[in-house]
Amino acid sequence: MIRILLSTCVALLVGCSSTKKDSDSVLFAGEIVNPTSDQVILLKGGSKIDSAKLDDKNRFKFKLSSIENGLYHFNIAPEHQYVYLEKGDSLMVRLNTIYFDESLVFSGSNEETNNFLLDLFLATEIEDSDMYSEYYKLEPKEFLAKINALKQEKVNKLNELNTENLISNQAIKLLTGSIDYTYNRYKEIYPFRHKRRTAEENFHDLPKDFYKYRSSINYDDHTLTYLRPYYDFMKAHLGNLSYMTCMDNCGDLHENNSKQLHYKKHKLHLIDSLVVEKELRDNLFRNVAFDYLLKKNDAPENTEIFIKEFKKVSKNNMHLEEIENLYQGIVNLQPTNMIPNLSVLNFENEPKTLTEIASDKKVLFYFWSGTNRKQYLNIFKRIDILKEKKPDHELIGINIKTDYDQWKNILTTLGVDPSLQYHSNDFKELTEKLVLYPINKAIITDNAVIVDGFSNIYKN
Structure with missing residues (x-):
C-alpha cells in the first residue's frame, strides 16, 4: 500500500517514477504528514543549498539545475535525515513526523541507495542498544564473531543490490563506508564498555588483529565527512587512541x-x-x-x-x-555575576527579561522542550517535588524549540501555572548565553545574581 501511494505521489509531483537520467538537473520532492514546520531545508555539509515551502497538501519540491553528486541532508524542523542525490535524479520521499525515521520511504531514481542507507541507520539504532545490553560484556573473540556476523548481513544485502546494477560506484562507496565504519566504531568502544559492563579492574587483553582495520583508515575522505557512521567512528577512534596513549606514556x-x-589536550593534538x-x-x-x-x-x-x-x-x-x-x-554564568539579560515571552505574549523575572527573590530556572513529551512530563513531576524541597525559591520554566501556540496548549492541557512559565524564540542565543546542556540543567539565582549556573533539577 505504501509503494502504491508513493507511486501516485511521484506521478503527481515528479511526472513519472522513471530512474532514467537525461540531464544534470535534480528533482527532489515529497509529502510530509503531520508537518512540524512549514518548510523543508536542503543542506550539503553545513551549507544550506535551498529551502522549499509546503503547499496546501503538505508537499514540497526542489528543482536544482545542477548539483555535486553525494550525501545531503533535508530538515523538517526539528528533525533531519540523509538523502543521497546524483545529477539527473527524480526522487520522492514520504514521511510522517510522528514516526519520522520509521515512516520514511524513498521512491524514484536512487531509491535503492536511499532506502538502504535509511535501513542501515535504523538497524544501527537497534544494534546500539543491543551492544550495551548484551554484546559488550562478551569476551573479545565472541564479540568479534558477533560483530562480523552483523556486518556480513549488511554486506550480503548490499551485494544483492549491486548485482542488479541499480547503484552507482560512488553510492556503493558511501554505503560500504557506512557499514565498515559502523562496526569498526563498536570495536573502538569495546574495551571501555567491556570494562564497565564486567566491572573488571583493568582493560581486557585483546587479540593482536582486533584493530587490523586501522591500517586502512582514511582521515581525508571528503565524500564521507558528513556521513554519521564515519564521523562517529572518528570520535570513538580518536578518543580511544588519546586515552590509551596517555595511559601508556x-x-x-x-x-x-x-x-x-x-x-582533551591530547585529543586536540591527535x-x-x-x-x-x-x-x-x-x-x-x-x-x-x-x-x-x-x-x-x-x-x-x-x-x-x-x-x-x-x-x-x-x-x-x-x-x-x-x-x-x-x-x-x-x-x-560564574557565581556572583548577574544572570544574562535575555528576553523571553510570557503567556500573554509580552516580553520580559530574565533580570526582571529574577529580581527581588530566589529563583530556580529550568528548561524544557515541547518536542519530547516524556522529557517535559518528567520535568514537571520533578518540579512538583522541588516545590516541597525549595519552598523559598520560585521555580521558573523556560520553554525552547517549541511553537509558541503549541507551548501554550501544552501548559493549558497539563494545567501548569502559566505565570511561572516563559517561552524563548531564539534557541541559539539561549543555548550560547545560558549554556543549555544538558536539557535537565538548572540555573539558581538570588536577586538576579547567579548562585549556581550549572545546576541540575534532578540533583537539587
Missing part, C-alpha cells in the same frame, strides 16, 4: 592538573596530527570543545587554558565564533 603527569583538560580533511578536522575539534565546555564544569583557569590550546591547533576553525560564544557564556 603519561603516568601521573596529569595528577596536578585537571584530568579532563589533560585528556586530531591535528592525523586528520587531513578540513571540514572533518573542524567538526572534530568542535566536538572536543563542546564535550569539554558543556559536559565538564572545570575550573575557570583550566577552561581558559583549553581555549588557548584549541585556538592554537585549530586555526581558522569554521565553528570558532560558536565556541567563543559558548566559552563566554560559561564565563558569564
